[in-house]
Amino acid sequence: MDIKKLDYDKKKKKMRFLIQKGSAAYTNTLRRIILDNVPTMAIEDVEFRKNSSVLYDEMISLRLGLIPLTTDLKAYNLPKKCTCKGAGCARCQLKLTLKTKGPKTVYSSDIKTKDPKVKPVYDKIPIVKLLEGQELQFEATATLGAGKEHAKWSPGLIFFRSFPQIKISKQPEEPQKIVDSCPKGVFEIKTKKLVVNDKRIVECDFCEACLEEAAEKGGIEVKPSATDFVFILESWGQLEPKDIMKNAFDAFDEKLSEFKKLLK
Numbered sequence: 001m002d003i004k005k006l007d008y009d010k011k012k013k014k015m016r017f018l019i020q021k022g023s024a025a026y027t028n029t030l031r032r033i034i035l036d037n038v039p040t041m042a043i044e045d046v047e048f049r050k051n052s053s054v055l056y057d058e059m060i061s062l063r064l065g066l067i068p069l070t071t072d073l074k075a076y077n078l079p080k081k082c083t084c085k086g087a088g089c090a091r092c093q094l095k096l097t098l099k100t101k102g103p104k105t106v107y108s109s110d111i112k113t114k115d116p117k118v119k120p121v122y123d124k125i126p127i128v129k130l131l132e133g134q135e136l137q138f139e140a141t142a143t144l145g146a147g148k149e150h151a152k153w154s155p156g157l158i159f160f161r162s163f164p165q166i167k168i169s170k171q172p173e174e175p176q177k178i179v180d181s182c183p184k185g186v187f188e189i190k191t192k193k194l195v196v197n198d199k200r201i202v203e204c205d206f207c208e209a210c211l212e213e214a215a216e217k218g219g220i221e222v223k224p225s226a227t228d229f230v231f232i233l234e235s236w237g238q239l240e241p242k243d244i245m246k247n248a249f250d251a252f253d254e255k256l257s258e259f260k261k262l263l264k
């Protein structure tokens with residue numbers, strides 16, 4: 001199996017790479033390990049001191065849990081693997097507080113953190129609207145967790161699609177029409193002939209607009225590869241994509257060693 005990097009957008013925290021000579025099963029295993037096993041920080045417990053807003057405590061807690069927090073994996077342990085054995089200590093928990101009064105919209109930026117490395121990824125996530133005289137005050141506990149327990153701990157959006165195999169067996173009468181039909185710009189004309197643009201082919205998402213255009217005359221074939229895949233990883237912001245990948249490989253190794261131990 002070969003893995004090649006396609007692009008890495010540091011600002012958008014998005015990474016794409018190409019898996020060649022692999023299988024859908026293996027690629028999906030990688031996707032599931034990232035979703036289920038790469039840990040991130042999220043709010044797990046909330047203790048309300050005051051809440052006179054229109055939302056119930058439970059509703060606000062749910063909203064708080066879904067706020068992505070920047071994660072420092074070196075400083076925190078998973079509660080289960082911590083030396084405190086899950087009782088809660090500075091190595092596996094972080095307290096976040098909020099104290100505010102209306103009238104205003106409470107945003108994620110109003111949350112105060114004791115660790116500058118762990119804070120909401122985005123400042124403008126609305127939590128609740130407070131009217132004149134309404135108050136909100138709470139202490140929240142953030143912990144490391146994994147996506148297999150709750151989706152709030154998933155590190156991002158991960159998906160893959162087959163690499164397209166495009167064959168032009170017969171030149172169409174009007175090649176420009178095919179070029180124009182593709183919303184991803186996969187085709188181009190070179191020396192009056194319709195060809196596939198090698199740099200753009202990766203963008204093909206099998207919309208088959210080109211096939212519709214060429215339907216009457218035939219000659220174009222678009223097939224998904226069974227061995228080559230485009231893998232797309234977009235972080236929610238808690239971790240950098242490359243750290244997500246590194247941790248996924250570590251988690252994979254750990255699973256295989258566990259299996260090896262069981263066999264012994």
Ligand SMILES: [Zn+2]
Pocket residue numbers: 079082083084085086087088089090091092093
């Ligand atoms: Zn601990």
